[in-house]
Amino acid sequence: MRSAVVTNRSRANPRPARSGRSTLIFLSPWLVSFGVFWLFPLVFSLVLSFMQFNPLRPDLARFVGLDNFARAVRDPLFWTSLKNTLVFVCGTVPVTTLIAFFLAVAINRKLPFRSLYRAGFFVPSIVSVVVISIVFKQLYSPAGLVNKLVEVFGGNPRSWLGDPGTALVSIMAMDVWSSFGYYTILFLAGLQAIPAELYEAAVLDGGGFWGTLRFVTLPMLRPITLFVIVINTIRSFQVFIEIFVMTRGGPLNSTLTSVFYLYDRAFYRFEMGYASAVGYLLFAVIMCFLFLQMKYLRVGRGAGE
Amino acid sequence: MRARMIILSVVLLALLVSTLFPLYWMVATSLRGEGAVIKKAVELWPKQPSLGNYVDVFRSGPFSRYFLNSVVVSAFVVLGNILFASMVGYGIARREFRGKRLLTVGVVSMLMVPRQITMIPLYLLISKLRMIDSYFALTLPFLVDAFNVFLISQYVTSLPAELEDAARVDGAGDMGIFFRIVLPLCKPALAVVGINTFLVSWNSFLYPLILTNTERMRTLPVGLALYSQGEHSVDWGHLTAGSTVCALPIIVVFILFQRHIIEGITAGSGK
Amino acid sequence: MRLNTRALGAWLIACGCAVALALSGVSCQRETGTKIVFWQFWPTEVISPLIAEFEKANPGVKVEMQQLTWQNGFEKIVAAVSSGTQPDLCELGSTWVPKFAADGVLSNLTADVTDLRDQYLFWDSCTLNGSVFGIPWVAGTRALFYNKELFAKAGLDPNRPPQTWAQLLSFAKKINSPAAGVYGFGLNTGERYILFKKFMPLAWGNGGTILSPDMRRSTLYSKQNIEALDFYRSLKPYSLVEKQDVLDMTFKQGKVGMVISGGWNLKTIPADAPGLKYGVALIPKPAEGRGSHASFAGSEILVAFANSKHRAGALKLARFLVGRENVIALCRATKSVQPALKGAETDPYYEAHPEERMFVVQLKTAVAPPAHPKWVEVEDEINAAVEEVLYGRKTSAQALLEANKKIEDIISRP
Numbered sequence: 006m007r008s009a010v011v012t013n014r015s016r017a018n019p020r021p022a023r024s025g026r027s028t029l030i031f032l033s034p035w036l037v038s039f040g041v042f043w044l045f046p047l048v049f050s051l052v053l054s055f056m057q058f059n060p061l062r063p064d065l066a067r068f069v070g071l072d073n074f075a076r077a078v079r080d081p082l083f084w085t086s087l088k089n090t091l092v093f094v095c096g097t098v099p100v101t102t103l104i105a106f107f108l109a110v111a112i113n114r115k116l117p118f119r120s121l122y123r124a125g126f127f128v129p130s131i132v133s134v135v136v137i138s139i140v141f142k143q144l145y146s147p148a149g150l151v152n153k154l155v156e157v158f159g160g161n162p163r164s165w166l167g168d169p170g171t172a173l174v175s176i177m178a179m180d181v182w183s184s185f186g187y188y189t190i191l192f193l194a195g196l197q198a199i200p201a202e203l204y205e206a207a208v209l210d211g212g213g214f215w216g217t218l219r220f221v222t223l224p225m226l227r228p229i230t231l232f233v234i235v236i237n238t239i240r241s242f243q244v245f246i247e248i249f250v251m252t253r254g255g256p257l258n259s260t261l262t263s264v265f266y267l268y269d270r271a272f273y274r275f276e277m278g279y280a281s282a283v284g285y286l287l288f289a290v291i292m293c294f295l296f297l298q299m300k301y302l303r304v305g306r307g308a309g310e
Numbered sequence: 311m312r313a314r315m316i317i318l319s320v321v322l323l324a325l326l327v328s329t330l331f332p333l334y335w336m337v338a339t340s341l342r343g344e345g346a347v348i349k350k351a352v353e354l355w356p357k358q359p360s361l362g363n364y365v366d367v368f369r370s371g372p373f374s375r376y377f378l379n380s381v382v383v384s385a386f387v388v389l390g391n392i393l394f395a396s397m398v399g400y401g402i403a404r405r406e407f408r409g410k411r412l413l414t415v416g417v418v419s420m421l422m423v424p425r426q427i428t429m430i431p432l433y434l435l436i437s438k439l440r441m442i443d444s445y446f447a448l449t450l451p452f453l454v455d456a457f458n459v460f461l462i463s464q465y466v467t468s469l470p471a472e473l474e475d476a477a478r479v480d481g482a483g484d485m486g487i488f489f490r491i492v493l494p495l496c497k498p499a500l501a502v503v504g505i506n507t508f509l510v511s512w513n514s515f516l517y518p519l520i521l522t523n524t525e526r527m528r529t530l531p532v533g534l535a536l537y538s539q540g541e542h543s544v545d546w547g548h549l550t551a552g553s554t555v556c557a558l559p560i561i562v563v564f565i566l567f568q569r570h571i572i573e574g575i576t577a578g579s580g581k
Numbered sequence: 582m583r584l585n586t587r588a589l590g591a592w593l594i595a596c597g598c599a600v601a602l603a604l605s606g607v608s609c610q611r612e613t614g615t616k617i618v619f620w621q622f623w624p625t626e627v628i629s630p631l632i633a634e635f636e637k638a639n640p641g642v643k644v645e646m647q648q649l650t651w652q653n654g655f656e657k658i659v660a661a662v663s664s665g666t667q668p669d670l671c672e673l674g675s676t677w678v679p680k681f682a683a684d685g686v687l688s689n690l691t692a693d694v695t696d697l698r699d700q701y702l703f704w705d706s707c708t709l710n711g712s713v714f715g716i717p718w719v720a721g722t723r724a725l726f727y728n729k730e731l732f733a734k735a736g737l738d739p740n741r742p743p744q745t746w747a748q749l750l751s752f753a754k755k756i757n758s759p760a761a762g763v764y765g766f767g768l769n770t771g772e773r774y775i776l777f778k779k780f781m782p783l784a785w786g787n788g789g790t791i792l793s794p795d796m797r798r799s800t801l802y803s804k805q806n807i808e809a810l811d812f813y814r815s816l817k818p819y820s821l822v823e824k825q826d827v828l829d830m831t832f833k834q835g836k837v838g839m840v841i842s843g844g845w846n847l848k849t850i851p852a853d854a855p856g857l858k859y860g861v862a863l864i865p866k867p868a869e870g871r872g873s874h875a876s877f878a879g880s881e882i883l884v885a886f887a888n889s890k891h892r893a894g895a896l897k898l899a900r901f902l903v904g905r906e907n908v909i910a911l912c913r914a915t916k917s918v919q920p921a922l923k924g925a926e927t928d929p930y931y932e933a934h935p936e937e938r939m940f941v942v943q944l945k946t947a948v949a950p951p952a953h954p955k956w957v958e959v960e961d962e963i964n965a966a967v968e969e970v971l972y973g974r975k976t977s978a979q980a981l982l983e984a985n986k987k988i989e990d991i992i993s994r995p
Contacts, residue, residue, distance in 0.1 A: 027484040027485075028401055028405045028407050030484075030485075031397045031398065031400060031401030031405070031484075031488070032397075032398055032401045032402070032405075032413075034393075034394035034397055034398055034453070034454050035394070035398040035417075035454050035459060038394075038451070038453060038454035039416060039420070039454075041435075041451075042428075042432060042435075042450070042451040043420055043428060045431065045435070046427075046428035046429075046430075046431035046432045046435065047423065047427060047428055047431075049431035049434075049435075050427050050428060050430060050431050053430065053431065060434060060437065060660075060663040060664075061659055061662060061663045061684060062684065063663075108322075108325075111318055111322060112322070114315070114318070116315065116318065116319055116322070117319070118319075118323075121326075122322055122326055124564075124565075124568060125326045125329065125330055126325075126326065126329055127564075128330065128333065128561060128564065129329060129330075129332075129333065131509055131513075131560050131561075131564055131571070132333065132513075132557045132560055132561070133512070133513040133515070133531050133556055133557065133560070134513070134515065135513075135515055135531040135532075135534055135535045135553075135556070136336070136531075136534070136553040136556050136557045137332070138535075139534065139535075139538050139549060139550075139553050140332050140333070140335065140336045140550070140553065141332065142538065143339075143347070143546060144332060144335070146823075146827050146830065146831075147762075147821055147823065147827065147831050147836070148762070148830075148831060148834055148836060150335065161759070162762060164821065164822055164823050164827075166823075166824075167770050167822050167823040167824065167827070168822070169972050182329065182332075186329070187575070190572055190575060190576070191575065191576060194572070194575075194576040239422070239424065242424065243424050243425070243426065245516060246515050246516070246535075249519075249535065250535050250538060250539070253539075253772070253773070255770065255771040255772065255968070256770045256771050256968060256972070257771065257968045257969065257971075257972050257974070258965075264424075264426050267426055268426075268520075271429075271430050271433075272433075272520060272656050272660075273655075273656055273957075274958070275659060275663075277430050277434070280430060281427075281430055281431075284426050284427045284430070285427065287424075287426065288423065288424060288426075288427055291424065347830070348830065348833045348834055348853040348854050370624075370625070370626060371624065371625055371626075371648075372625075372648065437660070437663065437664040438664075440664060440665065440666065442660065442661075442664050442666060443661075443666065519653075523657040523660055523661050523666070524620070524647040524648075524649065524657070525647065525648050525649075526647060536650045536652055536653065537650070539650075539652045539826070544826055544830075545853075
């Protein structure tokens with residue numbers, strides 16, 4: 006029995022418990038921060054979603070049960086914003102992931118200027134989205150660079166951000182441009198972790214470029230790929246800044262995304278109860294989406310090994 | 311084989327140039343004269359590059375205030391995180407206590423739940439405390455970031471505990487051990503924490519947008535976004551100059567600390 | 582447990598920093614005199630000289646000015662009011678005043694401004710149920726800008742801008758030349774605070790209205806409005822459809838023949854595009870002998886908040902700012918607005934500047950949107966209706982009928 010206790014202790018890294026008090030001191034910043042600025046708002050947000058609340062008229066606040074949720078379900082703008090957000094996510098995540106993957110594979114070879122590529126592709130992803138949106142707003146304008154390019158290739162100039170048919174796609178293209186570098190880095194890290202022997206073995210087995218890719222690279226990169234897709238999805242569901250700076254949800258609500266709709270209802274109309282309900286609905290959608298992704302993308306994991 | 315490499319290099323180079331081009335355009339436009347975008351929409355490099363727009367932008371209006379606010383806020387958030395995240399990370403790594411599991415779940419969940427859920431109550435809380443439009447509002451909620459805590463706790467876990475044990479045997483107190491032994495050992499992780507926190511804080515937009523009312527307290531991204539809109543004309547020379555000023559610190563930090571940034575990103579993927 | 586002085590010291594320093602932060606963030610009222618907090622929308626360089634003069638004339642009084650932006654000024658003021666941090670004196674857009682007045686947060690000025698009633702226009706926008714809640718300061722309107730060179734190139738007389746809808750349409754057709762990247766007209770797409778100021782003039786000029794005079798019913802669904810919306814839609818094939826700032830920019834680049842825009846261009850066109858030959862005209866009316874050259878009239882009102890501790894000082898500042906010389910000086914500096922003063926067009930300055938004078942003249946036939954507390958929501962519905970028609974999703978009749986119903990819902994809610 007004694008030896009069991011000793012074994013248990015030494016297996017775990019932490020030393021025997023110190024005084025609870027000093028532990029508390031060490032943890033206190035996080036406890037305070039977590040409690041006040043995260044847990045409380047999280048719970049309060051749920052409470053708010055069952056209320057009608059306008060901060061300018063706190064006297065009119067009242068419980069409305071599930072009314073807000075019912076209203077969201079009946080609200081065409083809610084569905085429009087959800088649809089646009091889903092289009093955005095499903096349009097950008099696969100494209101960004103594919104570009105990042107192939108770029109990482111390409112850079113991973115013994116090319117000259119490797120670190121230049123790595124750094125250069127990465128830069129757009131750390132610059133503020135506000136800056137990127139401002140720049141592209143001008144590039145997409147009628148006399149801007151994109152139209153000039155289109156003309157060079159014989160196409161017709163158009164109002165990219167002013168036409169409901171092209172506005173969202175234009176923003177999606179910009180998003181792909183500005184974020185693939187980030188995921189390239191992640192893929193590169195994953196690629197570098199693949200032991201060289203595996204590649205050598207594959208070459209010996211007669212696998213060419215695609216063979217190696219399929220039997221060595223992809224399976225080894227599965228966890229990273231999943232990670233990339235998951236964080237890209239979470240991030241894409243929250244698209245806001247680009248909309249705020251470039252189109253404000255227009256034209257004709259074609260770029261109205263869920264978070265922007267939430268913001269608009271909360272901070273322009275000051276319908277904070279309703280906005281909270283919308284927020285939770287969005288959260289539920291994200292969780293479902295992620296759950297499906299994890300489930301679907303994990304299938305076939307055994308086959309790769 | 312060589313030919314393939316050459317083709318690949320050319321393609322990559324072309325892709326690189328087109329990726330960086332919009333940013334290059336931004337800088338080039340900022341060096342043009344005022345109102346130049348009107349006179350000639352696209353110009354690859356200004357005939358007479360000048361810093362006039364930068365001078366204008368800093369001199370007139372609230373721009374220098376925006377810049378100052380961003381600097382102050384980022385400094386406090388970075389320092390706060392370095393201090394507090396390391397404290398908490400150390401506590402998690404080295405201590406056994408009831409509810410530790412719960413805590414870890416808490417930390418992870420903070421990373422999963424999108425910010426939009428908490429933004430309204432956070433706004434109302436800050437508003438109730440009469441702290442809207444103050445440095446307090448812009449820094450306090452962000453002093454302890456869950457990801458940083460996670461990073462530090464991972465790092466501390468990997469440190470051998472002998473030094474701390476020895477110090478404890480010598481009679482040092484907990485705080486002393488933390489500040490004099492653990493913290494210095496954590497320098498690499500702290501560097502990653504500091505740099506990545508700076509990147510996030512400098513570019514932060516949503517919360518500064520809702521937590522500030524007037525130009526006195528706005529940070530740079532918010533100020534730029536608001537300036538770029540509106541019925542009245544926008545001067546693109548000024549706007550690109552301001553945008554460049556916003557982007558420059560990030561790019562400089564990146565060039566200097568590339569390794570740390572990448573380390574910070576890839577560390578998270580380890581889980 | 583030894584009390585670790587180091588730890589204690591560290592905590593004290595941390596707390597000290599926190600306190601310092603708090604103090605720097607919260608505005609201290611260290612009063613060596615009165616301090617009036619004034620929020621407004623004009624750039625610093627335009628308003629500061631006026632404020633400096635006021636402070637000189639009133640020693641012991643300091644004015645703390647904050648500049649807001651139109652894009653989110655409304656939200657910010659609402660946020661400030663709800664958190665108790667509102668200013669003493671504030672500039673509001675006229676469409677916002679009824680809402681704040683109805684919420685009871687504005688100071689009732691009826692007794693204080695009786696002497697000013699005859700000197701200014703636009704009192705309607707600051708009055709709710711017979712009580713006056715603000716002082717009109719400046720007013721902006723929109724007029725038709727046209728490019729004289731593009732007129733000449735299209736074979737039109739550069740000194741005869743379109744006077745009627747039919748002329749506007751035919752001129753736009755003639756100038757529009759996609760191959761050369763030139764558009765006949767600049768058509769506004771959906772944009773809060775902005776689209777209705779470009780579309781409604783056509784409706785108003787045709788005799789259409791939004792709400793009934795008692796503001797109990799919506800009159801948006803009417804023959805006149807449908808005609809106006811149909812006309813707006815008919816311009817699309819010969820127009821650049823974009824947001825205001827892009828329209829202005831493209832006009833300055835010489836690629837748009839005509840656009841409805843505001844006075845700020847009088848300042849920015851000479852600065853950004855000095856070679857551009859342009860003219861300003863009244864917004865065209867439906868037809869010769871029918872309707873009027875209506876436009877949008879938006880006044881900016883100075884209000885004092887009810888909870889202000891410096892009401893007298895705020896009012897004094899307000900009176901100073903609306904004084905004839907000062908308001909004309911402001912308008913000369915910005916050019917995007919004109920004084921809310923009666924008879925301003927006779928001022929020698931305006932006589933000497935025909936383009937600016939045109940704006941003052943246009944103001945005379947300009948219409949202000951209804952002073953309803955829920956105006957901002959009504960505006961969103963009008964916006965949506967125009968956009969739906971513009972992009973071919975609905976006919977004018979359908980869109981206006983639906984918007985009509987939605988507006989009735991909005992104004993009937995408490």
